[in-house]
Amino acid sequence: MLINHPLLGPRDAQEFTYLGDASLLNRPDGMAGGAAQAFHDYLYLRDNPTGEHRELWYHEQGDRSWLIVTRNVSTHEILKVELASDVALSQGAKP
Amino acid sequence: MKYSAARILWEGLTGHKGWKPVWRDPAPRPHYDIVIIGGGGHGLATAHYLAKVYGQRKIAVLEKGWIGGGNVGRNTTIIRSNYLLDGNEPFYEFSLKLWEGLEQDLNYNAMVSQRGIMNLIHSDAQRDAFRRRGNAMILNGADAELLTTEQVRNEAPFLNFENARFPIKGALMQRRGGTVRHDAVAWGFARSADSHGVDIIQNCEVTGFKIENGRVKGVETSRGFIGAGKVGVAVAGNSSKVMAMAGMRLPIESHVLQAFVSEGLKPIIPGVITFGAGHFYVSQSDKGGLVFGGDIDGYNSYAQRGNSPVVEDVAEGGMALMPIIGRARLLRMWGGIMDMSMDGSPFIDRTHIEGLYFNGGWSYGGFKATPASGHAFAHLLATDTPHDTAKAYRLDRFQSGAMIDEKGAGAQPNLH
Amino acid sequence: MSEQTNRLSGGLIDTSKSLQFTFDGRSFTGAQGDTLASALLANGIRLMGRSFKYHRPRGLISAGSEEPNALMEIGTGAYREPNTRATVVELFDGLTANSQNAWPSLKFDALGVNDLASNFLTAGFYYKTFMWPRAFWEKLYEPVIRRSAGLGSLSMQADPDSYDKGFLHCDLLIIGAGPAGLMAALTAGRAGAKVILADEDFLFGGRLNAEVEELDGQSSADWAARAVAELRSLPNVRLMPRSTVYGAFDHGIFGAVERVTDHLPATAKAGLPRQTLWRITARQSLLCAGATERMIAFANNDRPGVMLAGAMRAYANRWATTAGKRVAVFTNNDDGHRTARDLVAKGVQVVAVIDPRENVRAIAEYPLFKGAQVVGAKGRLGLKSISTRLSDGSLKSFECEALGVSGGWNPNVSLTCHQRGRPTWHDDIAAFVPGGTLPVGMSVAGAANGDMTTHSALQSGAEGAVAALLALGISATAPELPRADDTSINLQPFWYVAEGKSRKWIDFQNDVTVKDVKLAHQEGFRSVEHLKRYTTLGMATDQGKNSNLGGLAVMAEMTGQAISQTGTTMFRPPYTPVAMGALAGRSVGKEFKPTRLTPSHHWAERQGAVFVEVGQWMRAQWFPQAGETHWRQSVDREVLAVRKSVGVCDVSTLGKVDVQGPDAAEFLNLIYANGFAKLAVGKTRYGLMLREDGIAMDDGTAARLAEDHFVVTTTTAKAGQVYRQMEFVRQCLRPDLDVQLISTTDAWAQYAVAGPTSRLLLQKIVDPEFDISNGGFPFMSCAEITVCGGLRARLFRISFSGELAYEIAVPTRYGEAMIEALMAAGEEFGAVPYGTEALSVLRIEKGHPAGNELNGQTSPAMLGMGRMVSTKKDSIGAVLTRREVLSDPDGLRLVGFEALDAEKPLCAGSHLFAKDAIETAAQDQGWLTSAAYSPHMGKPIALGFLKRGDQRLGEVIKAANPLEGSTVQVRVVSPHFVDPEGGRLRV
């Protein structure tokens, strides 16, 4: 596969390490009430869709960026690639 | 019809006119006591045991394509019970025992071949870990031996003992491990289930559940509604998709695992050899093809194909371990979809919907589990209680922290 | 030496260059440009192999890589290559070929008896028998089956050749250099695009080299040669002959294998790789892979000498050879007639052209039998005659040595299927053409796309290239096409001859017949996949290229459906089989994975150290001294030296991460379970890192060198994983934190200096202006200092052994000098270097967890560190580690164990049981994780996890190791065997 890195252009997927669903960005607050259930759902449950999937890839053999790749997991077609830090910031990571 | 050498002789002399279809091709009935979704190894095995062991009648197996077309038809055919953890080892040992009597049970030769499985050891820490595992196997009634380097050399003199990046320091051997002709498992279970009255309905895709007041009433299919007292789901590779129709999210990601076979070669490999340090395992089929594989590709996928880096990675492992295969050629590569669970271990459990039962998350260990999975799932469906060997395979185990994580990789499916 | 009795005139071979070769020990000659197959034919050899199941005698049927029969072992000794298609082996001087899968000889093969029992060995017979008695499968049936399994045999020696691997990028990858491919390459090349043109053949041109045709008045082969010459002159075009594009992967990535030196005699190969595996990233691709001719099944159509008509023509035109002096042709289309025409022109006697069609004319001087069918063939080891049912119903026999058969042509759609393509049926040519969704950026031209004439191939090649470049924004114009043949072959589908009782072969290598397909249908194996799996149709080394459609046609007839309704023929990679050596490339032997060397590696080598690999690093395991005959002696000595005086160990392999920035402390507070926000500058703290699931991931230290600067250390094995997690937290969870990370693992040589005299030793090394006294530099201090006269260094007062100890780090280039300096300074104290084994004993004695305890399955509570997990802050893993099973107060606990009998070693991996319990899984209470002989305690000790272990100190239990037949009694003790109060490391 080729991942079109937002800064570097197309790079072979072999340079990347895969983590999983991009919902891992949405880490619950560990100090809030109901954290136990929230963390269970956050860490263990997955939509695991057959179509478009937003997922985390780490450019380990490259610029060390974490990316969010939107990919159709049935066709492997990649629809969008973003820097995870941009997405996290725009989602309003903790102040 | 009973299969035997005499029967073959008779048919050979009479023009093979007497052979009948191995299973019928019935139209779906409006209602069954138990509907199994998924005509793969596990679904067919479940039907067989439901009918033969648990005396259930009015059973249907619904298959969206052709039976045995999923992972039972696209794996590397290995059977073994060399597991470490309490939650797994009794179950896989139960499975291995069922394999050992399977052909007589089914009257079908699936070529269960116990030529042994050898997990190579390359470091002291690995030996410690394998010693713990081997002891766990023995304590659970399985067989295990710790081999020295010299004993490994006797078993497989062609391995790279001289110029290896990871020198071979021994092996954990399970002599009862081996291989099975994978397609025949599906056909054998199908034939037996069919002969016990199970309707095997191919080209019948489930498109929805009918759930009323928290209880499942049947399934919508491409061939119309089929009512059911109980519904068991055994759809490896499609678990999340099917269970989503019942409104459930699962602790599962689907990944592609590639497997490979070489051109036919005169037999060289006695049993199964696994090279954990190099992500490579290999056996040789009765036709002479080296059957081998390695790690999953590592990304979510529902496409039954993988990519080149893993192919090369596996070949590197193969060449590192057995430099004699440099001039053997890879004939075919294919991919299967693994429902990788969050701890690498499966689920056989009821769901919060009454009458709906789930069997899945087999990760890459589903083939060897086929008979026990069918038996345990049949037990659960018939009695509403978990089978003794499958008690740990609960869907809620991550709530309590009772993970069954053989590799210690954590909640990241692609690492299991 | 035999004469080349079947050599014709002409061809694209150079008969002036005579090449010698042997086949089954007999010597022959061939010409430059021959394949092994063409040379064997020229020498009158038709019997070239045996089939898999029945060991039927077989000759070649094709002139290409799809050959199912003429598989041979090429080369001798370690160079022997089994299953090699003689049809693609380029002849070279000194080539050695041997037949395979035949014993004692190709002509008299003992296992040919299988053929006599064939009536009982039908498809799938083995599923129905061999079940009784149960134990006989492994003992009797299977060994017999396996004895006859396989085709060729491996040499059983390590492959002596080297293989390369590489990566190419292009605008347009053109796969196949026949008329379509050449025309496409000319079009794209002239437009300036970056083009790769790859073909499996050593000679570009494809069928243009096999036909007697004219393009713009030149012979087709000449036209091809000129096109190649032009392409060679274009710097933007890369020509890759002998290169098979074997797989189409995601996003325009292709695998290709180039046979660099397989065609060279041994003497010319020195220093060269045998093959190169290329990963080609192509923005667009054009598949011009041509078509494969198909057989018509009839009784005994597998006799050596029966071959595809197009192959027969190729042998005559390109290689100037024929399989026999008298030949016949059996064809359902006009193309077969070209074979007859060309062979007549070459002076070969064409005894008959048998054509089931009625409306057909001869195109040269040969006897034509319309409305006729071949119903039988005689000649077990080589065709002698065929019998033919003529249109008037009479039976006529023709004596001939070869029969060319044409059932039509199948487009080579293989690569279009490697992803989501599903070929679709095309009635005009009665074949499948590419369909469904092709690989990204791929289009298809020429015969591969069903454009079966030379003209249409040229045209679609040019147009395909223009379209592909247009998609890239490169404008190109199609050149004027050369005038070429454009006549249809008027195919009338005809799959098998119904008449005749003998078997009619569909899959030659796997011995699948028309009858087997019918049996599969009878038994309900009707889907394409069931048919394939039950009969093994299409599972031979040609992967069904020659057989799939024939089998499908029979099944379609049985089910009464059209072929298009019955299914389609699918292909998976590779297009043709690829050598494992090529796929592995250079990563073999010791180079399988990279090796990392420590800063003191060369020095340790000189000390005679024994090395062990730890996470790619080669670390000194122990340093044997003269007189030590057992490793335990060395290790015990090293351990005692540390406990009594001082030892030095290279710990550079620990991961080191530089964490800087104003929010560095807050960042560490999140990634460590214990608190770091308040760590003072100049101090170091032990830190426990969890995974988010609450399981211990790694432990190490973090030293605060400045308000905004920490140095984090990780274990050797987990350095990569920890760094990845830290970047995940930094970029994905807390991008708002101003913190910067970089690994410095390799930048510093770091040595543990441990033992009661370690300070005295270091005071000789550290520059005098730095106070490292206990008061000036207490336990857990850290500082940037200078040593040995101004060399920048870092000093940490931390201890893994439980003794007074330091770790000192200097720039790596000084690492070797540093350890020499340390050893020299330590001489007066009896300092020793110690390796990982002593390191391990020391840490077990001190009760520090390491890899065996931090195995990814253990929680802080199990490790006895439950209280380290701060409840006052949020940190990775803090919430989920509180789950009941992970925090169960009656769960497993890390404790120490000492052997009751000092003579009996403890084994890590033993399971723990109450003293009198029976050893079964139900009674299992834990296991030993790490075990060692403790020279300090004078007995074997161990660490391990035991149920309620922390509440059972003093209890005697047993450690069972049934795997090796030993059970020993142990006493449960604190894991801190040495100095549990920690006084020693604070002095």
Add this chain to the structure above:
Amino acid sequence: MSEIRLTQITAFGRVEAQTASFGDVTLTERPDLAIASVAARHGQESTVRSTLEQMVGGALEVSSFREGNRFSAFWTGPSQWFVMADHDDYETLAASLKETLSRAASITEQNDGWVGFDMDGTDCDAVLERLCNIDLSGFTSGRAQRTVIEHVSCFVLCRKQGCAYRIFCGRSYALSLWHALATTVASATAVAKLATH
């Protein structure tokens, strides 16, 4: 500064640089480089970049590599660069960068974290295409790319397209990478020779 009494050695345990030549291609170890990493702190990206650009006399955008008179630098990741100087600056490069950039950046000494190899010769591309997955046609002079070579993480810098490159790997990998480079150079140059015959 007082005299350091210790001897420095290369990643190969030698005093002099490792070199090798095959056909037209020469490999040379470069132990004579001082290296430091620079990572801009929040909001300081443009300040840091322009400072570094002045030092090397050229733009340092994504994937750039610039060689100035005294300093050279290349982009390693978002808001991160490696700065190189002569070996004479070995002891002081990180410190002087800290002084120049003050709190705008996090500076880390990397002198010995990495080992560089220069590859020169007209067949360089034939070697490089066998080593790493970089599209060489777009890899022009002044480009830098981190990638993997035979399982080893590397920076590849283009000094002059087609004929002069520099490859960095972690110092502990030096021997393995050298083996990969040397065998590939030998093999690629031999193949190139075969093609011309």
